[in-house]
Amino acid sequence: IREDGRVEHLYRQSLGQTDAEPEEILLMDENGDEWAFTGLRSLVAEEEQGVLYFERYRHQDDGQAETTVWMYDTAAKQAEKIFETDRDVSYFVKDGWVYYSECTYIEDEPTEYDTIQRQNIQTGEAEDTGVAGGKLIGCDADYYYVETHEKEYSTDMSNIEVYKLDGTPVETLRVAAHDTIVGTTYDAIVIHDYESRGSSEFSEIVYVYDKAQ
Numbered sequence: 001i002r003e004d005g006r007v008e009h010l011y012r013q014s015l016g017q018t019d020a021e022p023e024e025i026l027l028m029d030e031n032g033d034e035w036a037f038t039g040l041r042s043l044v045a046e047e048e049q050g051v052l053y054f055e056r057y058r059h060q061d062d063g064q065a066e067t068t069v070w071m072y073d074t075a076a077k078q079a080e081k082i083f084e085t086d087r088d089v090s091y092f093v094k095d096g097w098v099y100y101s102e103c104t105y106i107e108d109e110p111t112e113y114d115t116i117q118r119q120n121i122q123t124g125e126a127e128d129t130g131v132a133g134g135k136l137i138g139c140d141a142d143y144y145y146v147e148t149h150e151k152e153y154s155t156d157m158s159n160i161e162v163y164k165l166d167g168t169p170v171e172t173l174r175v176a177a178h179d180t181i182v183g184t185t186y187d188a189i190v191i192h193d194y195e196s197r198g199s200s201e202f203s204e205i206v207y208v209y210d211k212a213q
Helices: none
Strands: 010-012 023-025 039-046 051-059 065-073 078-085 088-094 097-104 117-120 126-128 135-139 143-152 155-164 169-176 179-184 188-194 204-210
Touching (some): 039 088, 051 088, 097 135, 169 188, 169 204
Parallel strands (some): 088 135
Antiparallel strands (some): 010 023, 039 051, 051 065, 065 078, 088 097, 097 117, 143 155, 155 169, 179 188, 188 204
């Protein structure tokens, strides 16, 4: 964020040519104006296709939320809106579909997630996958991962439900219910679990799961 503090700028930097100038990702709204400051979340890159996906979240004047998912072509330097809703969502993009779970926040109550839906990027066709809702926190070539919460023995815990891409359940991974980041390699799942940023002491744990098991 720079200039007047309202316009967001997004850049990408080559890891192979770190001395090269960073390339600015041109973010424009439907009117061709630069995006005013808003929440950019869940940036996903598909390097082979030269495409970026990112979520734009903002509040409307009437207090309602607006969530959109955009596809950015790094060669054409154009962004296209491929999904929108007036609710909070978690999502990932796979094989031409946006998979998403909309959620409802109620104060002092657990967040309620709808069952996971998917929408075809090209046709706009939408369908229910039938998979129970949760926070979609990642996907790879083999699986996707849904985080759910529960209370056990007065301790908050998270379940990370692992599904095959066709929705078949595979495994449940148990971690403490803090802000959790999942990443994957060809043969492992890496989960970074960390305490609240408001805590005076950070307690960080990294779990590594063998996908073959």
